[in-house]
Amino acid sequence: MKKLKIGSFLSMVITLVLVYALVKWGIPAVSREVTTLPFPLPVPGALMFIYMVLTIIALFLFVTFSDEGLSDFLRPVRKFLRGGYGKIPRTVILAAVPVLVGWQVYEIKVPKAEVPASLRIQHPSSNFPRSFETKENPFTNPTDADVSAFVEQAKANEIEFVPQVREDVERWMEETDPGHVLEFVPVEPMKKFLAQLKSGKVDAETAKAALMEKNLFEGRALYSMNCRACHGDSVAGDGPMADGFKLRPLNFNDNGTIETIVVGYTFWRVANGGPGLPPEATPWDSAMPEWKLSLTEEERWKIILAEYDLAQKTPRIPEGH
Amino acid sequence: MRTAHKMLAAAIAAFAVLWMSGPVMAAETPSKPMPEATEELLEKGRAIYFRRCSFCHGLLGDGEGPAAKYLDPRPRDFTLGTYKFRTTQSGELPTDEDLFRTVSRGLPGTAMQSFDRDLIKNGLSEADRWAVIGYIKTFAPEFDDPELDPVKTGKVVALPANRAPYNDETIARGKEVFERAKCWSCHGKLGRGDGNKEFRKDDWGFPIRIRNVTHPWKIKAGTDVENIYMRFTTGISGTPMPSFIKTLSEGDRWDLANYIKSLQHKLTTNQALKAKPVQGELPESPEDAAWDAAESMDMRLTGQVVAPPRWQNPSIEMVTVKALFNDKDIAFRLTWDDPFKDVVHDKSKEFKTAEISKVGGFNSYVEANGMVSRELETFRDSVALQFPVKPPQGTKKPHFFRGSSSDQVQLWVWKADLAEAGKRGTQEGNARGWKQPIKIQAEDSQQVSGKAKWDQGRWSVVMKRPLVTGEKNDVRFERGVFIPMSANAWDGSNGEHGLIMSLSTWHYVTLEAPTPISVYIYAILAFLIAGGAGVWLMRRAENEEETAEAKA
Numbered sequence: 001m002k003k004l005k006i007g008s009f010l011s012m013v014i015t016l017v018l019v020y021a022l023v024k025w026g027i028p029a030v031s032r033e034v035t036t037l038p039f040p041l042p043v044p045g046a047l048m049f050i051y052m053v054l055t056i057i058a059l060f061l062f063v064t065f066s067d068e069g070l071s072d073f074l075r076p077v078r079k080f081l082r083g084g085y086g087k088i089p090r091t092v093i094l095a096a097v098p099v100l101v102g103w104q105v106y107e108i109k110v111p112k113a114e115v116p117a118s119l120r121i122q123h124p125s126s127n128f129p130r131s132f133e134t135k136e137n138p139f140t141n142p143t144d145a146d147v148s149a150f151v152e153q154a155k156a157n158e159i160e161f162v163p164q165v166r167e168d169v170e171r172w173m174e175e176t177d178p179g180h181v182l183e184f185v186p187v188e189p190m191k192k193f194l195a196q197l198k199s200g201k202v203d204a205e206t207a208k209a210a211l212m213e214k215n216l217f218e219g220r221a222l223y224s225m226n227c228r229a230c231h232g233d234s235v236a237g238d239g240p241m242a243d244g245f246k247l248r249p250l251n252f253n254d255n256g257t258i259e260t261i262v263v264g265y266t267f268w269r270v271a272n273g274g275p276g277l278p279p280e281a282t283p284w285d286s287a288m289p290e291w292k293l294s295l296t297e298e299e300r301w302k303i304i305l306a307e308y309d310l311a312q313k314t315p316r317i318p319e320g321h
Numbered sequence: 322m323r324t325a326h327k328m329l330a331a332a333i334a335a336f337a338v339l340w341m342s343g344p345v346m347a348a349e350t351p352s353k354p355m356p357e358a359t360e361e362l363l364e365k366g367r368a369i370y371f372r373r374c375s376f377c378h379g380l381l382g383d384g385e386g387p388a389a390k391y392l393d394p395r396p397r398d399f400t401l402g403t404y405k406f407r408t409t410q411s412g413e414l415p416t417d418e419d420l421f422r423t424v425s426r427g428l429p430g431t432a433m434q435s436f437d438r439d440l441i442k443n444g445l446s447e448a449d450r451w452a453v454i455g456y457i458k459t460f461a462p463e464f465d466d467p468e469l470d471p472v473k474t475g476k477v478v479a480l481p482a483n484r485a486p487y488n489d490e491t492i493a494r495g496k497e498v499f500e501r502a503k504c505w506s507c508h509g510k511l512g513r514g515d516g517n518k519e520f521r522k523d524d525w526g527f528p529i530r531i532r533n534v535t536h537p538w539k540i541k542a543g544t545d546v547e548n549i550y551m552r553f554t555t556g557i558s559g560t561p562m563p564s565f566i567k568t569l570s571e572g573d574r575w576d577l578a579n580y581i582k583s584l585q586h587k588l589t590t591n592q593a594l595k596a597k598p599v600q601g602e603l604p605e606s607p608e609d610a611a612w613d614a615a616e617s618m619d620m621r622l623t624g625q626v627v628a629p630p631r632w633q634n635p636s637i638e639m640v641t642v643k644a645l646f647n648d649k650d651i652a653f654r655l656t657w658d659d660p661f662k663d664v665v666h667d668k669s670k671e672f673k674t675a676e677i678s679k680v681g682g683f684n685s686y687v688e689a690n691g692m693v694s695r696e697l698e699t700f701r702d703s704v705a706l707q708f709p710v711k712p713p714q715g716t717k718k719p720h721f722f723r724g725s726s727s728d729q730v731q732l733w734v735w736k737a738d739l740a741e742a743g744k745r746g747t748q749e750g751n752a753r754g755w756k757q758p759i760k761i762q763a764e765d766s767q768q769v770s771g772k773a774k775w776d777q778g779r780w781s782v783v784m785k786r787p788l789v790t791g792e793k794n795d796v797r798f799e800r801g802v803f804i805p806m807s808a809n810a811w812d813g814s815n816g817e818h819g820l821i822m823s824l825s826t827w828h829y830v831t832l833e834a835p836t837p838i839s840v841y842i843y844a845i846l847a848f849l850i851a852g853g854a855g856v857w858l859m860r861r862a863e864n865e866e867e868t869a870e871a872k873a
Contacts, residue, residue: 081862094855102848109840115592115829116803118716163683164387172380184380186367217371224376224388225684229626229633233373233434234441240432241633243538244623246592246826253442274627275720284718284728285826289627294678294685312443 008072012059019055023048120247123261124281128268134318135264139215139305142208150211151202154193157181159214162299165221182214189213219306222299227307230287235310247285252311263304263315270300349425349437351447355417358455366456369449374457377432382460392432393634393689395527402461403524403558406542408478409471411556411564414463416471420454423542430539432633478554480547481571487546487579495580498573502565507531512584515660515778519697520814524559527690530815533658533778536638537585544585550578586619588639593803593829594618596644596651603645603652606772607781612654615643620808622823627722628755629678629685635823636812640704646832651798652771652785653830655704655735655808662775663813664741666701670694671818693816700813702737702775704782705759707807708796710751718805721826723752723759731796732759732809733769735782740773747771747784751794755820766792788832801834 006014028040035041043051063073083090142150153159159181161169172184180194193210196202224233230249232239237251252258258266268276274286291300308314356362371380377396379386384398397404406423407415424445427435438444445453458464471477485491499505509515514533521529537544542552554574556564565574595616604611620642624635640657672693677685687693694700709719710729719728732750740746747769750759768790771783788798798804805827811817 078862078865081859082866083863090859094852094859097855098848098850098852101851102844105847106840106844109843110836111801111834111840116716168375168380168385168387171383171385175381184371186364186371220372221376221387224386225391225686228376228388228432229624229631229686232441233377233432234436234443236441236443238434238441240430240434241623241626244621244638244823244825246828275725279717282716284720287627287722287826292680294629294680294682296681299681310443 007076008063008069009074009076012063012073015059016052016055020052023051118282118285120282120285121280122250122256123265124278126278126280127276128265132264132268133262135262135267137263137267137301137305139212139219139301140263142211142215144204147204147208147211150214151197151207154180154182154197154207154210161214162218162222162302164225165218168221182210185210185213185217187213215302216306216309219302219304220310222295222303223306223310226291226295227303231307235307245287247282247287249287252307252313258308258311258315259313261316262318263308264318266304266307266315267300270304349422350418351421351451353447355421355451355454356448358458362452362455363459365449366452366454369445369453370456373436373445374453382457388432390688390691391633391684391686393527393530394431395525395689396432398525399457399460402463405557405559406552407471407555407558408551409555410476410478410566412558413471413474413476414469416477417454420457421450424450424454426543428541430541478551478566480550481575483572483575484546485572485575485579487582491576491579492583493580494573495576495578495583498569498577499580502569502573502577504577507561508534509660509778511535511777511779512581513658513660513778517660521561523561528695529560530636531660533660534581535584535586536658538638540585544582546575546578546582549581550574553577586639588621589617589619589641591616591618593831594642594644594806596646596830596832598833599645599647601647603647603650603785604654605652605770605783605785607654607656607774607783611645612643615645615654618642618828620825620828622808622810622825625722625809625820625822625824626686628820629682630672630674630819630821631686632817632821632823633686634689634815635810636815636817637810637823640808640810640825642706642806642808642830644830646788646798649787650785651788651832652783653706654781654783655706656779656781657704657810658779659702659775659812660778661697661812661814662737662780663697663700663702664737665698666736666738666813666818667699670699672821674819687816687821693818693821695814695816697814700811700816700818702780702813703735703811703818704780705732705734705809706784707732707809709805710794710796712797712799712802713805718827720754721807722824723755725754727753729753729794731794733784733786734759734761734809735773735784737773737775737780737813740782745770746773746782749786749795758819762792762794766790766795768795798832800832803829803831806830 023043028042031041032039062069064070079085080090080093157180169181169184173181178184180197182190182194189206189209190213193202193206196206228239229241230239230245231237231252232242232249235252237249239249242249250257269288271290271292273288273290274283275290277283277286295303370378375386377386377388377392378384378399379389379396382399384396386396389396402414404415404419406428407413407419409415409419423433425435425437427433435441436444436450438446463469467473505516507514507516508531512534514531517531521531523529533539542548552562553565553569555566556562569577597615599611618641620640622635622638622640624633625631626633637657637659640655643654645652672687676682677687707723708731709724710731719725719730724730730752732752733747734750735747739748745767748761749767749769750761752759769784769786771785773780773782790797796804806829807827808825809822810824811822817823
């Protein structure tokens, strides 16, 4: 059996290429399997450079370990330089290498038109008023007075809704002629509340849960009228208007967004929008409106309530509580 | 060595496997047919509908939810059982899978978004989508009638068995079909939706905006050849778009679909436009051949929803910009699609914003129909380029929506009515925020010139101005500097005027800087050093050989 003999020079070159391929494509390919993300994680350029330098040093040590090793390694190089592999390949390579080097230097030095990079802090706190830190959404924990007022309205079958949803609810009433106006809310807490109302024994917890459903309904309607165009109906930052903005509207499903901030911060951001941001958050690129110019506090809090609910997230709890 | 070979082979195979296993494709077709519509399924569907759909489609399913008035196209009225996007013959009900596709993929260019949980984290699972579809079907009694079931009655349209490949030949054949079937009579010779001289109305009396088939982001039910084929095979119910199933052969329709696919515009991805230097005069006309050599940048625009009056039904969603400059001037050419040439402006019909611009107003958005006149011969077409007045410091810029009180912007506003009347079409103006209208500069400060043209559903406007004017409220152009640039656009017959418009966020324009001579010197030096080293090594190797031979 004849052994296939690879020269020292060629095996060094193959090793180098293999290491490069492993770092450049192998690691990203494996990363996709490990992280299960739909995209590969590339090895950063600086790390790539370190890997390759280490490989070259190791190969250099290996080659120069003995004189025979070195001369083994240099034999094909010498042969090539003498024209042992033919004069034409020698001329071609000796001419091509300087051209490549010159071209690389040109590429590095030539001025390139690159868009100025702008780093951006998503949740800046430099101008966040401390007083908002502990602000709470009044609709997350309605007061006993609010709950009993709601129960009274429910008993009288006359629920007060925000004007934006009234028309739709009234048309539903006319068409279906229900026993109770709140029957259009087809979720368990409301069904339980309506059953209790019928029996005449309403407990505060059930009433509170039902009031929450009513507020969520209003909040979702206000969200879809005001915010949906950009943030999307699945609060994924992908509304019909989203593609026109360089800074995409926030995706509230992302773990790093509304979950990592206190609800008072969300309220402050909704109120003051892009123009209320400090420079480190590039306010000039933000399309977020100053909603305090259009929406009442009640409307904004109801929207925030619905937004967290749609995203299935809870706000960060203020420190010191 | 053999083991090494085996290991190498194994490694290569492992890589190949890893490479090919891409992400699992999210499904627009269900894995199972629709489950039986039990009481339980419908109740589940009702809760999902209430939470996710009712705000547009209404509690009664009649497309009259609180958000509906502001949307064009309007949300579907489920009570009629009329569905636009189907795989069934004209006038038939859709299949369950058709509804599943719409709920899963949404309808791009409308407010109907994808609800597929594989695409959107809090979307709906397949079971949830089936439940809500089951509930939606209860709104229209037609779905209960087995005689109207398109599957049972064999009214489902299949894709052709022989699907010609997408290539130049089938595209050319498709173009002939486009001519022959007179698709252009509505969609325009170039597919820009400009075939009609006036608006048509849909079954509900709302004006129909004929699809510009070259803008794929507005194509509602899929941009693939298969989807396009289905649209003119089944027709679009409730609109003038007919079914061509009887008038065109299967092969013709497939070729036509290939042709329509070939018309879809591919967006450029550059965020910075490189203006090219030219010798001699800059073109004033948008049709000048000099523009062919210039780089092109597509700017995406969207509805102005930042401040009241908010508008989420913009007509112009892309403006393509090119720029050329010489030692004195810079010239921009803006092109955008607009099916109607609107060159009059009736100031008395302008929208009074006060009623919707207050805290606690009912809504700060403009209704799609009723609040503003979306008719021909009412408002002018218009476009504006916006720049910061002061050169930006670092990344700091004025706000993309008209700057702010401390950061002034300049706008070059072109108005179709002025241009049509033979006046100066483009006015230089300034703004400090959106609360005040753009302040047009005095006549003796106006220096933008250029011509405009509307042809086949497309405006082209040239704006030319000296690089530096010496005036303090004017933007100045210097080579090598990145100057922020954005666009505003108005389509008059879409009711757009004032802040009812579309706009882009900041892009950049930069005047190509000359390459410094030092770059060439470095490159040549590198070439010489590398070449010299190579020759020296070669000589040395040859000398060694000679010495060795001489010794021998």
